[in-house]
Amino acid sequence: MNLLLTLKLIHVLGAAVLFGTGLGIAFFMLMAHRTRDPATIAQTARTVVKADAFFTASAVLVQPVSGALLAWMIGYPPEESWIVAALALYVMVGLCWLPVVGIQLRLRNIAAEAAEQGAALPGEYFRLFRIWFWLGWPAFAGVIAIFALMLWKPHLW
Numbered sequence: 266m267n268l269l270l271t272l273k274l275i276h277v278l279g280a281a282v283l284f285g286t287g288l289g290i291a292f293f294m295l296m297a298h299r300t301r302d303p304a305t306i307a308q309t310a311r312t313v314v315k316a317d318a319f320f321t322a323s324a325v326l327v328q329p330v331s332g333a334l335l336a337w338m339i340g341y342p343p344e345e346s347w348i349v350a351a352l353a354l355y356v357m358v359g360l361c362w363l364p365v366v367g368i369q370l371r372l373r374n375i376a377a378e379a380a381e382q383g384a385a386l387p388g389e390y391f392r393l394f395r396i397w398f399w400l401g402w403p404a405f406a407g408v409i410a411i412f413a414l415m416l417w418k419p420h421l422w
Contacts, residue, residue, distance in 0.1 A: 269338050276331040280415075283324040284408050286316055287362075291401050294369070298394055303379035303386055310373030317366055325362075329355065346421035351414045354407045361404035368397040 290313045297309035329352075336348060343349075375390045 269335070272331055272335050272338065275327065276335055279324045279327040279331060280408075280412065282320050283328065284405075284412075286320040286324070287401075287405065287408070290316055290321075291405075294372075294397070301386065303376045303384070306386070307373055307376035307380050310369055310376060314366075314369050314373060317369065321362070325359065345418075347414045347418045350421055351411045354411050354414070358404045358407040358411075361400045361407070365397055365400050365404070368393050368400075372397065 293309050294313055297306045300306070332351075333343075336343065336345075341348060371393055372390060375393070376386065378384075379386050379390070
């Protein structure tokens with residue numbers, strides 16, 4: 266029972282880190298973006314990229330492992346509909362997150378270059394930021410849906 270509770274704690278902490286880091290990153294990037302100051306954006310994006318590397322990437326790896334171990338220990342079959350739906354959503358969230366990481370790197374570089382040159386942010390920055398912003402919505406909605414599936418464990422089919 267202690268191993269089961271430890272796995273549950275790890276899984277819940279991983280979910281909290283995944284959601285919380287994502288929300289924090291989104292907030293700080295949006296606040297930096299609103300300043301329109303390339304130096305502020307570049308510095309914020311540097312920190313955001315590090316947070317994604319340290320926290321989000323770690324949680325992304327921990328979640329499926331801890332989830333699979335929990336399902337196995339509790340006795341849920343892997344073909345359980347809510348598990349299949351949660352995994353499909355997890356993949357969808359990942360497909361949103363991977364380009365976001367690349368976009369954050371590009372936003373950081375564009376802003377740093379503009380700051381070094383004392384120039385305004387170019388149009389490419391704003392185009393990429395819009396893509397970054399809109400990829401966040403399905404990712405966050407997907408994570409919330411996964412939380413709901415894990416809590417309610419509905420029979421979907």
